[in-house]
Amino acid sequence: MKTSAFLFSILLSIVSLSANAELKPEQTLAKNKGLVLYNQLKIDLATPYLKTASEAGDSESQYYLAEAIRQTNRYMTPEAEKWYEAAARQGNYYAMIQLGRSGNDLCKVMSNCPDSGKPPVDWLKNARALAEPLAEKGDAEAMYVMYEITLNRDWLEKSANAGNPDAQFWMAIGDKQGEGFLLPWKRKEAVGNWFKASAEGGNPRAMMEYAAYLYENEGDLKVARHWIKVAAEKGYKSGVSSYGAYLAHAPERFGFELDLVKGYAITSLLKDLDGGGNVQVYVEEVLPEIAEKMTSQQIKEAEDFAIQWKKSHPPLSFFPDKLSR
Template structure:
């Protein structure tokens, strides 16, 4: 429960910081909009993010820009407008996306407004600001410097400073063969970074670390981190964890708990198609339900409702800097 509590507190801290100064209506819209965005329901997120973005919220402006760009697969005027609004508030991620834009609609039609900053200007501005923060020891700024320069030294510094996302990418890089190690040392480094990131609350690393533990024969460790990722709301693991608890399939030695297993899988119904999860849910629930009484199914649905209130929203944890 400790790790899930950390994840919940981190989410609440993010929401509180992001919504500071917003009206109650805009704050509520932003929280719901971000939840929908992270559930891969971008079209539903846009109207809600627009409320908070129009109220001047920098994070909502960034994700609204992301939503428009991803929907159209290029930098259309709406995406640019909201990225620029966010960048004007100092958002480094917005500056990076503006700097990386290779498919700006106005460039294609050759009618960009006079005075519009060029991509390289946004990248240089982001680099200057991020470098100032990184030199003061900001781990996230160090990660941004890595994104801007692709210099692995920045990723190493960020990871060593405790930034969970950088630790995750260190683990991924070494797992894929980056760097030079003796064979057994590579495995040690991969495990070290995934473990640190998992302990820092990053669900994707929890599952990577869980897999490593399973491969070493530590089944109890695998079960622990699988549960922590599910409690943090990582949608893919919520599905797997619920299935294992219901013994559908009976794997990894999870104790049989039909009510809890059904509740976890049922909780994914709120995705309603987000991330293509609904097909899995509709397939699995009847199989679990066939082993339950009507009273147990009602109990499981009540448990799912209570779980939703007491845990972070179900999420796919998409990369903030999407392609």
């Protein structure tokens, strides 16, 4: 415990000396653009924008730039490590964890891991030294970080009970897959409760899972429709594709009232994901199917509706995990 406290004090001094830079307006625009593209899985397009904000000292941009570089190369490179370390020096838990996990990276198999002079295990120790005191004080995110460091499910459950939507989502997934010690009828109830809590906490992936749970287990189509709509309004790709298709009855599911104009409009939003996640195959198949049932006037109304939707809703996103594997 003394070692952890010592490491924690060192980290606090490092963080205080490396305070996150205040970005200029153009750098903030670059960061925001980069994050939008990253979350749309347009990694190559995101990289130059994230680099602009990273070079200005923004730790969040540094972390996602490192993620983008590592994902593009499929292993830890010297450049990815450089940006992870830059973010880690500013107290970024997630950068420390990725540096700590680099000992199991593909670069290890290829025998070309960067030689940073600091063993990966030390980064995990640093992350723990920073997170554990906060977790013990009830910080929900720090508890989740402790789970990622230790893989101890007790920390995941503590984080979930403290209200962390990501932890609640993964508790639901874990219970669904048979983790933990629950009786069969209690397990199904727990899955539903965790998905519900995570959805109410704003997690769009949980919203879609909870809608499916309600459809399959409770037949509550009204509430299921509500969560699909909210997931679409959040910009979640799966929410948008499902909401648009179900409104247009392509296919008819969950009891949505037929609305070809809105169905076409919302499905057409997926064009913005061209280049990310292979969505265009779906768009090119479903959009003409809906259009066949519409008049030219209805299509024009749908195009106008799509323009207004974009103005009043967040950009589309796949909402990828913050800690990519």
